[in-house]
Amino acid sequence: MYVTHTNSVYSEDITLLDHVPYPQYVHEVANSGGMPVDQGIKTMPGELIDYVLKGKHGANPGTYEFIQALTELSTCKIGLILASGNNVWPGYLTTILRSKQYPAYKVPVMGITQVYAGYIANQIGSFDYISTDSTSCISGHSAWYTAYNMLALEVLDAVVVISVDNGLSEEYLTIFGQNGLSKLVHEENDPSIIKFRLGHGCNITVFETKPESCSYLVLAKITDMHIAAESHPSPLGISCTGEGYKKVINNVDTNDINFVKMHSTFSADNRIEEEIIKDKFGDIKLINYKLRIGHTMGAATAIETALAIQEESGKFLSLGAGMGNVFSSAVVEIL
Numbered sequence: 001m002y003v004t005h006t007n008s009v010y011s012e013d014i015t016l017l018d019h020v021p022y023p024q025y026v027h028e029v030a031n032s033g034g035m036p037v038d039q040g041i042k043t044m045p046g047e048l049i050d051y052v053l054k055g056k057h058g059a060n061p062g063t064y065e066f067i068q069a070l071t072e073l074s075t076c077k078i079g080l081i082l083a084s085g086n087n088v089w090p091g092y093l094t095t096i097l098r099s100k101q102y103p104a105y106k107v108p109v110m111g112i113t114q115v116y117a118g119y120i121a122n123q124i125g126s127f128d129y130i131s132t133d134s135t136s137c138i139s140g141h142s143a144w145y146t147a148y149n150m151l152a153l154e155v156l157d158a159v160v161v162i163s164v165d166n167g168l169s170e171e172y173l174t175i176f177g178q179n180g181l182s183k184l185v186h187e188e189n190d191p192s193i194i195k196f197r198l199g200h201g202c203n204i205t206v207f208e209t210k211p212e213s214c215s216y217l218v219l220a221k222i223t224d225m226h227i228a229a230e231s232h233p234s235p236l237g238i239s240c241t242g243e244g245y246k247k248v249i250n251n252v253d254t255n256d257i258n259f260v261k262m263h264s265t266f267s268a269d270n271r272i273e274e275e276i277i278k279d280k281f282g283d284i285k286l287i288n289y290k291l292r293i294g295h296t297m298g299a300a301t302a303i304e305t306a307l308a309i310q311e312e313s314g315k316f317l318s319l320g321a322g323m324g325n326v327f328s329s330a331v332v333e334i335l
Contacts, residue, residue: 022177071125085298140302199294
């Protein structure tokens, strides 16, 4: 499976959100959607998708035109998958009282990701297949895995995967702050506390099985992928032996890889992930992105893998993990 186009929006800057129950610095893109989002007219995930399609707020131009041209090719059957951490975006179904910063949405049906997938597909062009994925923090990889299998079976010729999530919804900020997972304001000046900050972002990647017949750019090749689960008493943690990581590492061909893109949440789980990688590969180069761009939740595996494709060289293993005891891997050869 070939990567013929990829584009992302995210933020490396940090902004203080002090109007939430657990004040914390976050990685916020631009003005977080501005007035339409503030008034509940538009969704933040929808705005992030728009930024990538139209090349706004750090995203490169040309994504909308690239996909539209692809859908117009009579030789290609095209699919679209919208990946996000939940099948209903936070803020639509919630017990948290609405506030000025988090208003009630005016068009709640647009918070259902399958509805939004159909909406955005019809804004771009004609697609032969539309679906969604909501496998928590590995949603991006999980949608890529669906694309990988559909292209291998020759059901489709190309798949557009939109991975997006709003880690700055009050629901995410409360859950992660309450459980001490994200870095809070009072922890900022303590160098011994290393945690991720929450963020939001979007990645759009186009996959093709025969790029010579559909388009002209080839950025990378996905040579292998795997999705797995493990048994654990808590759906929020991972086993002390890291069985999920072992499954997704051992069930792909990792010969000749040059580095590993870790999931790396800078929690106790990090030690388990690092030990498993070291046992398998020895002293190999490790990279992570969450201290740089924050944890973008359901978009994380896609944004981070795409960053590695754009910034690194060689062949690498990209890992992911998510709530609900799910794990993912992708072997990527950068071309």
